[in-house]
Amino acid sequence: LAHGAGGRATRTLVEAVFLEAFRNPMLEPLGDGAVAGELAFTTDCYVVTPLFFPGGDIGDLAVNGTVNDLAMCGARPAYLSAGFILEEGFPIDDLRRIVASMAAAARAAGVAVVTGDTKVVQKGKADGCYVTTAGVGTVDPELRLGASAARPGDAVLVSGPIGDHGVTVLLARGGFDIEADLTSDTAPLHGLTARLLDTCPGRVRCLRDATRGGVATVLNEIAEASEVAVVIDEDAVPVRPAVRGTCELLGIDPLYSACEGRMVAVVDRDAADAALAALRSHPLGTGSTVIGRVADDPPGLVLLRTSFGGTRIVDVLVGDPLPRIC
Amino acid sequence: MRRVEVRVEGVVQGVGFRPFVYGLATGLGLAGVVGNDADGVFAEVEGPRGLVAEFLAALRRDAPPLARIERVRVVEGEPRGDRGFAIVRSDGSGARRALVSPDTATCGDCLRELADPGNRRFGYAFINCTNCGPRFTIVRGVPYDRALTTMAGFAMCEACASEYHDPADRRFHAQPTCCPDCGPRPRLASGRGEDLPGDPIAGCAALLMDGRVVAVKGLGGYHLAVLASDETAAADLRRRKHREDKPFAVMVAGLDQARSLCEVGDLAATLLTGAGRPIVLLPRAGDGPVAAPVAPGNRHLGLMLPYTPLHHLLLAATGAPIVLTSGNVSDEPIAYEDADAFARLAGIADAFLTHDRPIHIRTDDSVVRPFGGGGSVLRRSRGHVPAPVTLAWAVPRPVLACGAELKNTFCLAKDTRAFVSHHIGDLENYETLRSFTHGIEHFSRLFGIVPEVVAHDLHPEYLSTKHAVELDGVDLVGVQHHHAHIASCLADNGEPGPVIGVAFDGLGYGTDGTIWGGEFLLAGLASFERAGHLVPVPMPGGTAAIRQPWRMAAAYLDAAYDGRPPEGLDVARRNEERWKDVLSLARGGVGSPLTSSAGRLFDAVSALIGPRDTITYEGQAAIELEQRADPAERGAYAASVTAGGIRGADLVRAAADDLLAGVAPEVIAARFHNGVAAVIVRRCAELRDACGLSTAALSGGVFQNLLLLGRTVDGLRTAGFRVLTHRRVPPNDGGISLGQAVVAGARDVTSRRPSRATRRAT
Ligand SMILES: [Fe+3]
Ligand SMILES: [Mg+2]
Ligand SMILES: [Zn+2]
Ligand SMILES: [Zn+2]
Known part of the structure; x- marks a missing residue:
């Protein structure tokens, strides 16, 4: 099960099974999507418990997630496909609700769902409803975005407070009555990325949406792929008080908690101010901040400067987080 | 002839x-x-x-x-x-197997010269001879020769050279030989690094007496010093270091001064004056001049005697005990390189007493507590490292054991020698991780050990595990955490087992992927069988439950009273705001891994009788519970042993009932300790009946608790057991690497034992 948590176990699985079998130059970077000429293409499967949670449901998650994967390639999303796997007996009203929120999300994102498929499996062979979406979009072929493009000196930004989606879903899953003012941050980010790319042409190195495994995992991928260090400031990482409180209660580090409407951007140091201003000028990026910078040493590691001036290693989790303290 | x-x-x-x-x-x-x-x-x-x-x-x-x-x-x-x-001349060729000596406290002969106005080294802060002085901390390579130490940059003057070359002299071939004319010099600098005029040591003493914080360069790193009697200075130091409660160590000039602060028995005196000069934890006595912030709320004080001439001179100049605590901020490793120390300690120290002899390797002070006829080692480091632990059985191929995550040490073993490293610390800290990887390289060069087998913990997130699995061309051996604890105890005693191992600690990754920590193992070196444990309870919020012991109280009370904890408990009132949420977490299972940890049981009881709700250093709640217990109380709570394990919740329930009935916390704490000891003895006796083993080995961080250790050893002996406890390495995770090394060695023998035919062929 740990293979889905978004950490090293997922990566090992992906590399061992899929990359091995499918190996080709477009797949190799294991980015959020693939770019061929002016075309960007991506696909994602959505499995979430519960299906409905404060701030969203599996439907808008499936649209926004795929839109965001295209956006992170620097693309303008155009068309989506949608596939459904339904467990026998899944309430039709729930399905209607999911599809309606997909439609609303697609409308809001300015994309069209143009094809799809549905399968029903026996009761017990699936958990309610799974959704798969694929998306195509157009992209400037000159863009060179990627996890391996970060260079020492670059600034590292996030587009707003982190961790909302992950703790919201976890709390909604628990079935316990813990009160917290939490909603998922699910949102389409292509407007935000477009504004950033327009403002700082050629100065953006890398864009990643911080989904499973959170900001920590994304930063580790960048550090490893670019063979650089990423050094972030504990005090600079934006976390909403309700999220911080719930994370504290649950013993979760917000850095590892998933976001569905936040991205990490690595930009040339000289463009950091302009990038920040561009992001903040967009409604989905008002809470953007610079959280750290790229350094040359130690390559492949993410370090956190703590409030006390210490330096903690922010490692990729191998599986589900378990305490390490003896 | x-x-x-x-x-x-x-x-x-x-x-x-x-x-x-x-x-x-x-x-x-x-x-x-x-x-x-x-x-x-x-x-x-x-x-x-x-x-x-x-x-x-x-x-x-x-x-x-x-x-x-x-x-x-x-x-x-x-x-x-x-x-x-x-x-004849040293020969640098061949395999490197000669052993580097640990750093050693200034000897009597050198002290006499230090105090003799007629001697040319009178008052010289770096006097040493073949019988004393820096060793491990200045060695860069072997053979042990001046050129391969951090003394290489100091050319001996004629007088020193003639002593060095005279076989009849005490300094014959003493590599750090030096004098005021040719050797290192002390320097007093301001917080910004500018030289301060006058005699550095007298100047430092004056600053201390004036209430300042001074960083003092010692053998293995920088300390931070204040006058131990100075309330304001000690409180300043705590604030600047961001160290809330963890006690500071105090250096005293000699045994007389030690006795003015603590109870110093014969054993304590032996430990204090030993050549390793560890910090010795001793019960406070009288009202010696120690300010409250030095060891807040603690009945013990860590004392050490001067171990370098510079310390002797400084203590003579102050005429009073001084706090000497590690030169760092909060959980950072101790600073040992000059430039780094000046940068990192700039906001903490008002001045620096430093010198120009480089420290090659960061080495913390060792820490022991008197126990039985010897000492219970809590941290084995300066003064003890790198002396090897001699193994009763050779490891077939060279082993690197990567240790645990917190209190990390590593161990390199070859033949019958196991070199357990100095205290490395918490690997999550990047500086510490670097000293881990560099330390392994250094030891490997120093002792000529190129590991072919690499042992590691089973916890996939330990950075030591990750280090191990990324090594190429070696055979990996995963060793379960508590098996490593028991194997460490066996190696410490030169025994092969099998034994009934009692591994009580905070937590370690189990073979079933859950978190263990209150374990009974039937264990030999190569293998073990889990033969009992505490009934698992949820840790509400995982790591948060470790930092906040009151959450364990909530989880245990919930288990003890079947989901209906009694009203009126102070721990619930103190944590009212989150109490319900945490119970809800524990019941829902989200973010609440199950654990059979004994450490968490101690945490629960400590929080229950209060007022320790949040800890600021590892083990704080359990340490306070031990100190609180009335040693005269002999009553014991009973815990039932069920198919699911030993019900720690029974002990918590008994404690809560007593608390509600108005029994004194000191008595409750004692009855709890006695109850844990009694149920250990009972379970061991059951296992002896079932399997015939009559030797018990006690290990794990919980056995740093000497009240528990004492009661358990007594109980087991009375029941006819032979009892093995640690002697040279700590029962805590500092001993894990030794255990991993011997398990890996034993498995290597088992798995590689050649058949008769192949043996004949070779
Ligand atoms: Fe342990
Ligand atoms: Mg995706
Ligand atoms: Zn000497
Ligand atoms: Zn000299």
Whole structure:
């Protein structure tokens, strides 16, 4: 099960099974999507418990997630496909609700769902409803975005407070009555990325949406792929008080908690101010901040400067987080 | 006439062994040579039979105090009619197996010279000789020679050189030999690094007496010092270091001053004055001049005696005990490089007492508590490292054991020697992780050990595990955490097992992927079987439940009263805001891994009787619970043993009932300790009946608790058990690497034992 948590176990699985079998130059970077000429293409499967949670449901998650994967390639999303796997007996009203929120999300994102498929499996062979979406979009072929493009000196930004989606879903899953003012941050980010790319042409190195495994995992991928260090400031990482409180209660580090409407951007140091201003000028990026910078040493590691001036290693989790303290 | 070739192995370099051999041989009128090589000391000796025999007998009997002879090999040769005796040059070739000595406290001879106005080293802060001084912390490589130490940059003056070359002198080939003319110099600098005028040591003492914080460069790193009696300065230091409660150590000039602060029995005095000069944790006594913020709310105080001439001079100048705590911020490792220290400690220290002899490797102070006839080691580091633990059985191939995550040490083992590293610390800290990887390289070079087998913990997130699995070309051996604890205890005692192992600690990754920590193992070196444990309880919020012991109280109370904890408990009132949420977490299972940890049980009871809700250093709640317990109380709570394990919740329930009935916390704490000891004895007896083993080995961080350890050992002995406890390495995770190494070695033997046919063929 740990293979889905978004950490090293997922990566090992992906590399061992899929990359091995499918190996080709477009797949190799294991980015959020693939770019061929002016075309960007991506696909994602959505499995979430519960299906409905404060701030969203599996439907808008499936649209926004795929839109965001295209956006992170620097693309303008155009068309989506949608596939459904339904467990026998899944309430039709729930399905209607999911599809309606997909439609609303697609409308809001300015994309069209143009094809799809549905399968029903026996009761017990699936958990309610799974959704798969694929998306195509157009992209400037000159863009060179990627996890391996970060260079020492670059600034590292996030587009707003982190961790909302992950703790919201976890709390909604628990079935316990813990009160917290939490909603998922699910949102389409292509407007935000477009504004950033327009403002700082050629100065953006890398864009990643911080989904499973959170900001920590994304930063580790960048550090490893670019063979650089990423050094972030504990005090600079934006976390909403309700999220911080719930994370504290649950013993979760917000850095590892998933976001569905936040991205990490690595930009040339000289463009950091302009990038920040561009992001903040967009409604989905008002809470953007610079959280750290790229350094040359130690390559492949993410370090956190703590409030006390210490330096903690922010490692990729191998599986589900378990305490390490003896 | 007889001629012998003699080879001496062990700690025999840098301890005056060659001059000793020279003196011995020339005194007996024997001819021949003596020298160092990569294996140790070699000698060729020729003369009348009776005198050669006397030479060989005296070699072991009269060896210099710092020497630790592991093996003497004698090969008979043909007499050649040699004349005279000579010391020959060191030879840097061959395998590197000679042992570097630990750093050693200033000896009596040097102290006398230090205090003698007629001596040319009068008042010199770096006086040393073959019998004392820095070793491990200044060694860059082997053989142990000045050129390969951080003294290489100091050219000896004529006077020093003649002592160094004179076989009759105490400083013959003492590598750090120096004097005020040619050696390192102390320097007093402001917080910004500018030189301050006057005598550095007198100046430092004046600043301390004026209430300032001074960073003092010692053997293995920088300390931060304040006058121990100065309330304001001690509180300042706490605030600047961001260290809330963890006690500071205090250096006293001698035993008299120690007695003015603490109860110092014979054993404590022996530990305090030992050449390793550890910090010794002792019960406070009287009202000696120690300010409250030095060790807030703590009935014990960590004392140490001066171990370098600089410390002796400083303590003489202050005339009063001083706090000497690690030079760092919060959980950072101690600063040891000058530039780094000046940068990192700038906001903490008002001044620096430093010097120009570099420290090659960061080494923290060792910490022990008197127990039984010896000491219970809490941290094995300066003064003890790198002396190897001699194994009763050789490891077939060289082993690297990567240790645990917190209190990390690593261990390199080859043949019968296990080199357990100095205290490395918490690997999550990047600086610490670097000293882990660099330390392994350094030890590997120093002792010529190239590991072929690498042992690691089963916890996939330990950075030590991740280090191990990324190594190429080695055989990996995963060792379960508590098996490593018990194996460490076995190795410490030179026993192979099998034993009934009781591993009680905070937590470790189990073979079933859950978190263990209150374990009974039937264990040998190669394998073990889980034969009992505490009933698992949820840790609400995982790591948060470790930092906030009150959450464990909530989880345990919930289990103890079947989901209906009684009203009126203070711990619930104190944590009202989150109490319900945490119970809800525990019941829902989200973010609440199950654990059989004994440490968490101690946490729960500590929080229950209060008021410790949040800890600021590891083990704080349990330490306070131990200190609180009334040692005279003999009552014990009962815990039932069920198919699911030992019900720790029974103990919590009994404690809560007593608390509600108005029983004093001191009595509750004691009854709880006694109850845990009793149920350990009971479970061990059941296991003895079932499997016939009658030796019990106790390990794990919970056994740093000497009240529990004492009660458990007594109970087991009364029940007829042989009991093994730690002697040289700590029961806590600092001992894990040794256990991993011997398990890996034992498995290597088992898995590689060649069949008869192949053995004949080789
Ligand atoms: Fe442990
Ligand atoms: Mg995706
Ligand atoms: Zn000496
Ligand atoms: Zn000199």
